[in-house]
Amino acid sequence: MYFSPTGTTKKIVDEIGNKIVEIKGIESTITIDFTLPKQRENGQIFKADDLLVIGVPVYAGRVPNILLNYLSTIKGNETVVIPIVLYGNRDYDDALIELNDILSSNGFKVIAAASFIGEHSFSKTLAKDRPDDVDLSIARSFSESVCEKIGGDSFSFVNIKGNRPYRKYYMPKDKDEKSVDIRRISPKTDNNCIDCKLCAKVCPMGSIDYNDVTKMIGICIKCGACIKLCPTQSKYFDDPDYIRHKHELEEQFKKRREPELFV
Numbered sequence: 244m245y246f247s248p249t250g251t252t253k254k255i256v257d258e259i260g261n262k263i264v265e266i267k268g269i270e271s272t273i274t275i276d277f278t279l280p281k282q283r284e285n286g287q288i289f290k291a292d293d294l295l296v297i298g299v300p301v302y303a304g305r306v307p308n309i310l311l312n313y314l315s316t317i318k319g320n321e322t323v324v325i326p327i328v329l330y331g332n333r334d335y336d337d338a339l340i341e342l343n344d345i346l347s348s349n350g351f352k353v354i355a356a357a358s359f360i361g362e363h364s365f366s367k368t369l370a371k372d373r374p375d376d377v378d379l380s381i382a383r384s385f386s387e388s389v390c391e392k393i394g395g396d397s398f399s400f401v402n403i404k405g406n407r408p409y410r411k412y413y414m415p416k417d418k419d420e421k422s423v424d425i426r427r428i429s430p431k432t433d434n435n436c437i438d439c440k441l442c443a444k445v446c447p448m449g450s451i452d453y454n455d456v457t458k459m460i461g462i463c464i465k466c467g468a469c470i471k472l473c474p475t476q477s478k479y480f481d482d483p484d485y486i487r488h489k490h491e492l493e494e495q496f497k498k499r500r501e502p503e504l505f506v
């Protein structure tokens with residue numbers, strides 16, 4: 244299962260899941276993509292002998308808060324789960340431990356977890372093109388370790404990095420060092436738009452008006468899907484605080500970070 248507006252979470256969850264399926268010879272599998280609002284209308288119930296790999300991106304150092312209601316409707320029955328988070332090379336802060344806690348309190352047994360790096364939703368240069376081949380190879384080795392653990396006599400739980408209580412949602416600062424609430428910002432559309440409607444179809448909040456794609460009918464979570472997927476690069480943010488924050492991230496977090504595995 245994954246929520247993945249710009250596809251990096253999907254890429255890693257698919258790689259990990261497919262490798263586990265291959266090693267264990269699992270015959271029956273399902274993929275649940277809960278990126279779009281419609282896909283989050285119904286919950287999911289898992290059985291004791293199911294195995295779930297679930298991934299979300301890190302937003303503000305945490306599990307995206309717009310997913311919290313939906314995640315509470317995914318129930319396990321002592322089901323083995325592997326939580327995964329994807330972050331844009333800054334940090335995953337308390338997102339992985341938060342996802343671990345949500346799943347543990349919903350009837351799942353977390354036997355392994357991992358953080359991976361994906362191209363930042365705000366940027367085309369920060370962690371550009373990640374996850375790359377090196378990340379994918381680490382994802383496959385992770386699956387091998389997970390399968391060894393599942394094949395063992397007893398499962399041990401994992402110690403996942405993070406703080407409890409969780410740190411507050413990470414907020415960017417403006418030029419006067421004051422916290423900026425980027426929730427008020429939404430994308431604009433330039434004249435190159437060919438009205439293909441793709442942006443309206445991919446928005447995980449259903450917030451772009453299908454009849455007039457220049458109009459917003461809901462909130463924007465800055466997920467980057469409409470910006471990165473528009474075939475004519477017509478969607479853009481021009482808010483000075485957003486642009487400043489994006490440049491700051493691109494400058495400050497150039498050093499390549501590596502996946503962290505907890506098995």
Ligand SMILES: Cc1cc2nc3c(=O)[nH]c(=O)nc-3n(C[C@H](O)[C@H](O)[C@H](O)COP(=O)(O)O)c2cc1C
Pocket residue numbers: 246247248249250251252253299300301302303304305329330331332333334335360361362363364365413464465466467
């Ligand atoms: C609102 C928002 C907040 C984000 N916060 C963080 C963060 O705190 N740390 C970080 O490294 N990346 C952060 N990112 C980047 C995403 O976690 C990262 O690009 C991820 O790979 C996107 O996943 P996707 O391709 O599945 O959409 C943020 C992205 C968005 C949209």
Ligand code: SF4
Pocket residue numbers: 432435436437438439440441442443456472473474475476477478
């Ligand atoms: S994806 Fe781009 S070109 Fe297509 S409707 Fe949206 S803004 Fe216009």
Ligand code: SF4
Pocket residue numbers: 248429430442445446447448449450451462463464465466467468469470
């Ligand atoms: S409008 Fe906002 S929430 Fe919707 S796809 Fe674009 S960036 Fe994502």
